[in-house]
Amino acid sequence: MEKSNKKMSSERLPEILDKLSGNNPFRTPDSYFESLPVQILSRINSVPGYEEKAPALPFTVPDGYFEKLPAEVSGLISSDKKQVSQAWIPLLRTQLALTVAALIILIAFSIRWYQGSVTLNVPEKLTAEDLRSSGIITDIDEGMIIDVLASTTTEMNNSYKENIRQYLLDNNVDVYQIESEL
DSSP: HHHHHHHHHHHOOOOOOHHHHTOOOOOOOHHHHHHHHHHHHHHHHHHHTTTHHOOOOOOOOOTTTHHHHHHHHHHHHHHHHHHHHHHHHHHHHHHHHHHHHHHHHHHHHHHHHHHHOOOOOOOOSHHHHHEEEEESGGGGGHHHHHHHHHHHHHHHHHHHHHHHHHHHHHHHOOHHHHHHHH
């Protein structure tokens, strides 16, 4: 029962808040906060034997502490600004050095990559002896051979199937007859 009341009230909450239209239904009495410290102190003082039971404060504030505090804080802030502005100089130098180093590495790899592309003119008839003497075969690894064979086999299978299909269409061969023989 309690959960359903909470659920029902939470579902109606937006509706209730819309009705408020910016007016705060809660009010404090006039000069409440101005008289609050006096009321609290009078209640504390009305406790019998409060002075005897109250603990002594173990800490003291040096004389003139709060008067000197704003000047000391502003002095520290201005000196920190100077130190912070000077602290950026080594960081900027380091950042510049790292940027230049990264740029040099990027340029070196770009030049290497650009020079690394080689175009080979391979004759139509190539023998095993031509491959052995050219030195190209030493640059080929097993993975490359497997990839080439797999793509060639797939291309051959596709062209072979296409040739068979074209032959069957050209010669008006009955597909059902072939299926029955298989």
